[in-house]
Amino acid sequence: MYAQLWCLCLVAATAFAADQPVDDCVLTGGDKKSAAEQALLQRLAPLKTKKFEATIQEGDDSYKYTFVVCGRVNASTSPNAGLVQSKVGSTEVTVIGRIDDTHILNGTDWIMLFYKSGDKYDNHCDHEPRKAMIMISCNKNTLGDGFTIINEERNKSKDCFYLFEMDSSLACPAEESHLSVGSILLIVFAVILAVYIIGGFLYQRFVVGAKGIEQFPNITFWQEFGNLVADGCDFACRSRPRSSETAYRGVGDDQLGEEPEERDDHLLPM
Known part of the structure; x- marks a missing residue:
């Protein structure tokens, strides 16, 4: 009896959980979820539960499209609906896509979000469920804006879809640092030196009480170090000694010095 009661409670709990609306995007793919898709959903986290609207005129009728990023548009009337169409002036609401059947992919500067399992077509596309494709393009100037409907492709027998687009900085590629290793080392060295x-x-100045040039840290060391550097540079860079005698001197008249005057007065007769 207890086993039967336990099974009954388990079935009831499972059915209750299945009826509960989800609060976030549920990726398609069965038990195994794509790590790449999960990473993309994390990129869109700042937009989650934000609502965007777009209105389009078709003949005499106006239709409003309401889109929520990984959230429900209206939990009471449209469970799990992430994108709906409503006719202006009417209470009629059509679910275009649901967040419990989500697919996502991306390129260099765009992210494509798919909401599937919408309400079925009445007279188009072989009565298949509606599907929404939202193209999120890179725009560094906004977190999320410019939601518009581009097209509704329903003139096929299958694989019909609604195409939307919007702008977001979250779709932009991460900017790589242009600093090289050498530049980083120079910056670190400059900071340490400062x-x-x-x-x-x-x-x-304030602890030792030094004045003038003595305020420079380790001034004696740097003065001696400067002298050593100058001596080393002088030794290594000069091609000959600073004051060197000419190895060979000519014997021209202009190079002969004055001969001392000979004194031979003592040879004269007295």
């Missing part, structure tokens, strides 16, 4: 100079200056 911290060293400013911190050392403040320490020397």
Whole structure:
């Protein structure tokens, strides 16, 4: 008896759960879900439950399309409906697609969201369920805007669809950093150098009490280091000693020095 009661409760709970409307997009594909599709839904997370509307004139009638990103348009009248069509001035509502039958894919700068399992056509497309395709194009200037209907393809015997488009920065590719490894190292070095100079200056001035050039951190070390660098550069870069004598001197008259005047007065007779 207890086993039968347990089975009955389990069946009732399962049926109750099946009747409950979902609150988020449910991807198609059975038990295995695509990791790529789940990642795309995560990209659209800032748009979830946001509502967008578009109106189109067909002859004397106006139709309004209401689209919610992974959310229900109206939980009371249209369970799991993510995109609906309503005739202006009428209470008639047609479900174009439901969020519990979702497919999503993307390209370089666009994301395509599919809502399937809409209300069946009355006189078109062999009475198949309606389907919505929402093209989300890259636009860095808006989070989500420009929702419009492009076309309703219903002149086929199957695979009919509604095509919509909208703009969103979420469809834009991630911008890659243009900084190279060398640039990053230079920035880090510049930051460390600035911290060293400013911190050392403040320490020397307010803690040690140094004045003038003595406020520069480790001034004695840097002066000696500068001298060593200058000596090393002088030794390595000069092609000959700073003051060198000419190895060979000519014997021209212009190079002969004045001979000392000979004093031979002592040879003269007295």
